[in-house]
Amino acid sequence: MRYFLGVDGGGTKTQAVLVTEDGELVSERTGGPTNILENGEETFRKNLEDILKPILMKAKGEVISCLGVPAVGEFRNSERIISRIVESTVGLKPTLVVNDVVVGWASGTLGRDGVHIVSGTGAIVYGRHGRKEIRVSGWGSIIGDEGSAYHIGVETLGVVSKQLDGRLERTMLCDFVFERFNFKDHYDFIQWIYDPHSDRRSKIASVAVLTYEMAKKGDKFALEILERASEELACAVITAVKKLELKNPLVSCGGSVLVKNEIVRKKFEEIVKESVNAKVVTARLKPVLGGVILAMKHVSGDIPEAIIGKLEEVNEMI
Amino acid sequence: MRYFLGVDGGGTKTQAVLVTEDGELVSERTGGPTNILENGEETFRKNLEDILKPILMKAKGEVISCLGVPAVGEFRNSERIISRIVESTVGLKPTLVVNDVVVGWASGTLGRDGVHIVSGTGAIVYGRHGRKEIRVSGWGSIIGDEGSAYHIGVETLGVVSKQLDGRLERTMLCDFVFERFNFKDHYDFIQWIYDPHSDRRSKIASVAVLTYEMAKKGDKFALEILERASEELACAVITAVKKLELKNPLVSCGGSVLVKNEIVRKKFEEIVKESVNAKVVTARLKPVLGGVILAMKHVSGDIPEAIIGKLEEVNEMI
CATH class of the missing domain: 3.30.420.40 (ATPase, nucleotide binding domain)
Structure with a gap:
């Protein structure tokens, strides 16, 4: 069984959601800010660890993830640097690392043009x-x-x-x-x-x-x-x-x-x-679910309407 | 013999000039910034002491002074607070404490409307x-x-x-x-x-x-x-x-x-x-001489043209 993790980071708070491949909610957690430029690397690590460690323990299989965090695209090699920090902090090599506006985009357009x-x-x-x-x-x-x-x-x-x-x-x-x-x-x-x-x-x-x-x-x-x-x-x-x-x-x-x-x-x-x-x-969806959508699209291209419906249910719960 | 001291403080540097009542240059000194809000009280004290202590040693009589420094008028009781800090730092109770724009004004208008x-x-x-x-x-x-x-x-x-x-x-x-x-x-x-x-x-x-x-x-x-x-x-x-x-x-x-x-x-x-x-x-004059003009006006009202001429000579020297 594969799991999909979406993360929406920000300057004031960060939200993460884990769902099954059927779009069922497994775990959700909200914590402190994760803007590496504004809050520094130490806070970034600490807040990500607080949010992601308990969530990742609930995954009983492979995790496909999309992290949307501020400052990506604003300093050189930001995706690679942030990816390495996440891996060394919580043991997860993120599938996708994007700016938080990208997960917002996916939550708004459902990943379409x-x-x-x-x-x-x-x-x-x-x-x-x-x-x-x-x-x-x-x-x-x-x-x-x-x-x-x-x-x-x-x-x-x-x-x-x-x-x-x-x-x-x-x-x-x-x-x-x-x-x-x-x-x-x-x-x-x-x-x-x-x-x-x-x-x-x-x-x-x-x-x-x-x-x-x-x-x-x-x-x-x-x-x-x-x-x-x-x-x-x-x-x-x-x-x-x-x-x-x-x-x-x-x-x-x-x-x-x-x-x-x-x-x-x-x-x-x-x-x-x-x-x-x-x-x-x-x-219609919270940005964090845009992360989930991008993770799903990464492995399977277009997402069936039934899964989108499931994510709308998750949206009501988180 | 009375002496007149002008000070022009700023966010990057501070200048002070001491003249006799005839407008003859006694001493001049330039030093670090004196914006109490931007640089803090410690830097303000240190820089004022560095600049004013050696100058005041040259005065062999009463000193009438006008200090123009940033942040005056920008926090409550700023004149009184700054006056006390100057007194406790260099032993001079300033005659006038004004914003640095006021000494600029006096250097530009020669203290006239x-x-x-x-x-x-x-x-x-x-x-x-x-x-x-x-x-x-x-x-x-x-x-x-x-x-x-x-x-x-x-x-x-x-x-x-x-x-x-x-x-x-x-x-x-x-x-x-x-x-x-x-x-x-x-x-x-x-x-x-x-x-x-x-x-x-x-x-x-x-x-x-x-x-x-x-x-x-x-x-x-x-x-x-x-x-x-x-x-x-x-x-x-x-x-x-x-x-x-x-x-x-x-x-x-x-x-x-x-x-x-x-x-x-x-x-x-x-x-x-x-x-x-x-x-x-x-x-025509540097702002610090606006401080001297204001100090002179404070004790004698209008300033004779001859003294203004002398201050123009001082302006060339400092």
Whole structure:
């Protein structure tokens, strides 16, 4: 009996699922982050060991695996280096090591031709057409990730600072941010942003929720920021679709900005439908099951509908 | 005999000058950075001690001082806290403790009504009209400093990443950046930007020089980035002028972007002249002498032309 293991790593948490070749759930586990560049090799090893050791003990046969973890593709020989670390840590030589956006793509397109876009704290696009694959955006918080929650947060705080200065007309956005975070004055505001002991990236990304609330109330600056975000996300998808030469492409969406922010999603869909006649969906499966799908496809090509049905059941359980 | 001490602190270096009441140079010294928020209190103390102890030994009478150091105005009670640290470190109770942009302003306007703008690694505007003072921009590298070298660098690297993806049309900018920094591929590019062991802020600010070179060769993206920088810097100055209700204001400029980048400077001048009829100059004195001017003004109001002439001579010597 063969087993299939999917792993979805991330900067805040990591999930792993083991299923039988019939798609029956054997074991599932969620643990700490596994971004080797952000968290370091020691944390990466420790968290993978915590998650994978108990799961692998449940496998009574060969394990075909697909690990989707951040930072793959961002440093030289990343697949080989990560593969060796996993092997020396838990005794498993991974079948596939890919960026976490790739398992997200597989969970959204079920491994079929198409493009997947994630806009959570960061933003990235990945697509495949046959054997051709492409990655767009995802250049990180300093120079890239346009349209992500972090990017929306930075732009919103920038508008607040300009309103405080009088460079921009004051709207309710400024008072709203101050009230929500309990800032008394600009000292509190600066300290909150620049405090070196905080997780600055997540904190600033959390501001995007306030931008959405303000946009729903009609704040013109919040609306402008979200419109730009939609355009940036759509541009990344359109670039991927064109480079892959996909016709009437399937575009699947993941991440809080595209799943929960209806203003961004609506405008994004309008642009990509208009521009490349895309069919836009929200991924039905959790990314970790995209790992399972890629592991299965690796050994057997296309996956029968019955197995996909089984994985949808697993999706409800995990 | 009274002595006047000016200090210009910064994130990369700190300069101090001691003059007699006739404006004769007694002593000058340059040392390490004194940004208490970026470098920490220990470095702040050590560098101030290295610079000020030998200088203060040369003063044979009362010392009136003005310290311009970063981070003043950015945390609560900053003047009082910094004043106490200086007193306990070198035995001098500073007469005035101000942000370094204020000594820059005094070196540019000679302490007269007007607005000073600095665009170096960061960007900030400070102005006075009688007893009224104002500060605009300078909100730091994450949410502010629009039009600074850091900001220009971030935008330029963002355009490069979009050209690599195919989100933007490829121009010579991309190859130029890769050649100058000797990047072989996108791995080198990402590693250079995100390397946690480097001084990321200065490194990214250094890219602004390449943007200028590309703009001079007509690269449309480089020109667009510099045009936006000019507009942002002009907007900050115009906001300060209007809030201060200055008529035909004196606007003095400091920092590499406004002093060396002729494209930014020209457009910036056009906008502020057109909008508020400003007289735009480059500061004739080094900022540290702005500290001396403020210390002198503190005890004697207006400063005679003869003393200003003497300070210009000092400016040549330091």
